[in-house]
Amino acid sequence: MSSALEAVGLRFSYGDGPVLESVSFSVAEGEFAAIVGDNGVGKSTLMGLVLGDLVPDAGEVRLFGDPRATDDHHADIAYVSQDAVRGYRNFPTTIEELVSVHLAHLKARADVGSLLETVGLAQHRRHALRQLSGGQLQRVGLLAALVKGARLVLLDEPTTGIDRKFSAELYRILRNLCDEGRTVVMITHHLSEAAPFIDRALLLSDGRLSELDPSEWGAVR
Numbered sequence: 001m002s003s004a005l006e007a008v009g010l011r012f013s014y015g016d017g018p019v020l021e022s023v024s025f026s027v028a029e030g031e032f033a034a035i036v037g038d039n040g041v042g043k044s045t046l047m048g049l050v051l052g053d054l055v056p057d058a059g060e061v062r063l064f065g066d067p068r069a070t071d072d073h074h075a076d077i078a079y080v081s082q083d084a085v086r087g088y089r090n091f092p093t094t095i096e097e098l099v100s101v102h103l104a105h106l107k108a109r110a111d112v113g114s115l116l117e118t119v120g121l122a123q124h125r126r127h128a129l130r131q132l133s134g135g136q137l138q139r140v141g142l143l144a145a146l147v148k149g150a151r152l153v154l155l156d157e158p159t160t161g162i163d164r165k166f167s168a169e170l171y172r173i174l175r176n177l178c179d180e181g182r183t184v185v186m187i188t189h190h191l192s193e194a195a196p197f198i199d200r201a202l203l204l205s206d207g208r209l210s211e212l213d214p215s216e217w218g219a220v221r
């Protein structure tokens, strides 16, 4: 399997001591990987390096085999943050309109109904964004990633403020995306809830990333 995302010897500091010392990992196309670690260990910093918002002091990020510096694969990757859509909540549009406009802008052809079906929002297609719950809004963020046709979907704490039932639904949607060949890398503080759906868990601590054995997934909070 070829790699969707690879990091080789990433080192990064904001100025004081290094946040990341030497981070190396590879996520293959079609995998669902979770990144876990205590508060402040550098998970969002690592995401910033992957997204190109931050530049490593040493090492390299590769997207689909290409060094990020030479090809940012803008069209292939999508980032869904904790509050991706919350800020747009009062924008006067329905989900259906949002998707249609986005598709038209991208000159992309896709069936709006099946995209909404994929993220479990079909029955809300004519609802205004302000009528949606936090969990439903989070899925609108994911929907934007799908409209774009992203092959690599990055999520930072997608289940913050979302109850267990909605979280499980979101994980199931992400699992399905991976089964269709997309790649998902998700920062989470809820590994035990995500465990039934993911392929791999990577633990960030002391500036390094290590693979967690599935037998350890239940013990990490």
Ligand SMILES: Nc1ncnc2c1ncn2[C@@H]1O[C@H](COP(=O)(O)OP(=O)(O)OP(=O)(O)O)[C@@H](O)[C@H]1O
Binding pocket: 014, 019, 037, 038, 039, 040, 041, 042, 043, 044, 045, 046
């Ligand atoms: N812009 C910044 N300038 C200086 N230091 C920063 C900046 N952003 C983060 N840091 C520091 O870098 C370290 C890692 O922060 P980061 O947000 O990456 O951690 P995290 O693992 O995502 O944390 P959390 O789980 O709380 O979201 C922390 O000590 C933080 O205070």
